[in-house]
Amino acid sequence: MSILIQQTTILTMQEAEAPFTGDIRIEGSQIVQIASHIMPQPEDEVIDGRNKLAMPGLVNAHQHSPMSLLRGFSDDLKLMDWLERKMLPAEARMTPEDIYWGAKLGIAEMIRSGTTAFADMYIHMNEIAEAVTETGIRASLTRGMVFMEDDGGRRLQEAIDLVQRWSGKANGRITTMYGPHSPYTCPMEPLREVVAMAVQDEIPLHIHLAETKEEVEKIRSRYDMTPTEYLEESGMFERAHVLLAHGVHLNPQDISRLKGMRGGVAHNPVSNLKLGCGIAPVEAMIFEGITVGIGTDGAGSATTLDMFEEIKVACWLQKLDYGDPTRLPARQVLDMATRGSAKLLSLQNEVGMLAPGYKADLILIDLAKPHLQPIHNVESLLAYSVNGADVHTTIVDGQILMQDRKLLTIDEDELYREVNTRAKRIVEGV
Numbered sequence: 001m002s003i004l005i006q007q008t009t010i011l012t013m014q015e016a017e018a019p020f021t022g023d024i025r026i027e028g029s030q031i032v033q034i035a036s037h038i039m040p041q042p043e044d045e046v047i048d049g050r051n052k053l054a055m056p057g058l059v060n061a062h063q064h065s066p067m068s069l070l071r072g073f074s075d076d077l078k079l080m081d082w083l084e085r086k087m088l089p090a091e092a093r094m095t096p097e098d099i100y101w102g103a104k105l106g107i108a109e110m111i112r113s114g115t116t117a118f119a120d121m122y123i124h125m126n127e128i129a130e131a132v133t134e135t136g137i138r139a140s141l142t143r144g145m146v147f148m149e150d151d152g153g154r155r156l157q158e159a160i161d162l163v164q165r166w167s168g169k170a171n172g173r174i175t176t177m178y179g180p181h182s183p184y185t186c187p188m189e190p191l192r193e194v195v196a197m198a199v200q201d202e203i204p205l206h207i208h209l210a211e212t213k214e215e216v217e218k219i220r221s222r223y224d225m226t227p228t229e230y231l232e233e234s235g236m237f238e239r240a241h242v243l244l245a246h247g248v249h250l251n252p253q254d255i256s257r258l259k260g261m262r263g264g265v266a267h268n269p270v271s272n273l274k275l276g277c278g279i280a281p282v283e284a285m286i287f288e289g290i291t292v293g294i295g296t297d298g299a300g301s302a303t304t305l306d307m308f309e310e311i312k313v314a315c316w317l318q319k320l321d322y323g324d325p326t327r328l329p330a331r332q333v334l335d336m337a338t339r340g341s342a343k344l345l346s347l348q349n350e351v352g353m354l355a356p357g358y359k360a361d362l363i364l365i366d367l368a369k370p371h372l373q374p375i376h377n378v379e380s381l382l383a384y385s386v387n388g389a390d391v392h393t394t395i396v397d398g399q400i401l402m403q404d405r406k407l408l409t410i411d412e413d414e415l416y417r418e419v420n421t422r423a424k425r426i427v428e429g430v
């Protein structure tokens with residue numbers, strides 16, 4: 001299978017490269033050539049790229065995809081009330097089939113809004129892996145583990161099963177991580193056990209960190225440490241690749257502790273705003289050389305999975321926080337949502353950039369829209385004006401998943417029937 005995208009505006013996201021007009025050739029799962037003009041071959045599926053912009057697919061660095069079933073079910077609560085009184089009871093009622101359909105709903109929204117890879121943390125991961133396999137998207141999957149009650153090792157075993165059964169599956173589109181949920185749900189002993197497993201199996205870790213002031217107070221009163229010190233104490237930063245979700249409440253010493261870490265921080269600005277958590281010190285982390293990517297968090301808090309919305313809000317928050325519009329400029333935030341997030345998923349040599357040898361994970365944005373004209377500066381349009389609904393075509397691993405806004409691997413009528421019936425049953429009585 002080969003695809004030739006002709007005469008499109010190309011933003012490769014390679015270091016300091018400006019947008020230019022040209023062609024992109026895809027063979028199998030890879031980009032093989034990018035040039036001003038490429039001769040079509042008889043077997044090529046040709047895509048007319050005029051009035052469009054090609055860029056790397058966005059990488060959502062922190063998600064709970066089945067929470068799309070809980071979108072709009074519980075709003076305007078503090079994080080702990082929202083989580084303990086609403087989300088956890090609803091999740092306890094979800095069957096493995098619910099998780100499959102919830103993940104598929106999340107994936108449909110991601111493909112429609114230009115996300116080609118995501119990092120997920122949830123339960124019933126076999127069903128999420130099936131949804132990823134069928135739909136064609138790329139994902140790094142994590143079984144989230146809360147160690148607040150003895151479950152006879154069930155969660156840990158499920159995490160191990162996920163890693164053993166699914167790493168490298170779906171033509172390599174699925175990778176895995178180990179996922180202790182957070183400092184406040186993981187006592188030190190099981191946390192150290194998971195770190196040791198990650199080191200032994202060479203599998204990255206994915207964990208929430210310092211999302212709220214209440215978390216900081218809780219960890220201070222339990223252990224007399226900041227949440228970041230607590231995780232450092234487990235040895236994870238020096239021993240493993242770690243994907244930290246949120247990192248909102250970090251003091252300067254915490255930021256220093258993260259310096260030099262493998263992995264980095266997934267910034268989830270919309271979820272942080274909606275749950276009233278605060279503004280993450282994104283510029284300060286970047287200044288210290290820490291990789292910062294962008295995620296949405298689950299649709300239960302963020303309410304949408306549109307990464308273009310996150311990109312805008314990420315910029316606005318830093319500008320507002322510093323009272324300085326020069327903070328977090330367009331190119332830098334695009335870099336975070338592509339190359340930065342790709343590094344958090346350990347995929348920096350495969351996705352997040354358009355170049356020969358990279359995976360063909362890319363999107364075409366339709367520029368023939370009033371809010372995207374005139375075209376002074378493509379990066380500015382992408383950061384401040386484009387919405388997920390402007391994505392025209394989504395390609396992952398060389399497979400077209402959406403063309404002219406039609407999903408090719410998901411039956412949307414069936415999807416909406418399933419999720420509405422299931423969502424109603426799940427929240428009844430919660």
Ligand SMILES: CSC[C@H]1O[C@@H](n2cnc3c(O)ncnc32)[C@H](O)[C@@H]1O
Nearest residue numbers: 064087121122123144145146208298
């Ligand atoms: C055990 S699987 C993951 C677990 O995380 C919960 N969750 C979703 N959003 C957040 C958030 O913003 N902070 C902390 N935990 C969150 C989700 O409901 C699952 O139970």
Ligand SMILES: [Zn+2]
Nearest residue numbers: 208245297298
């Ligand atoms: Zn989360």
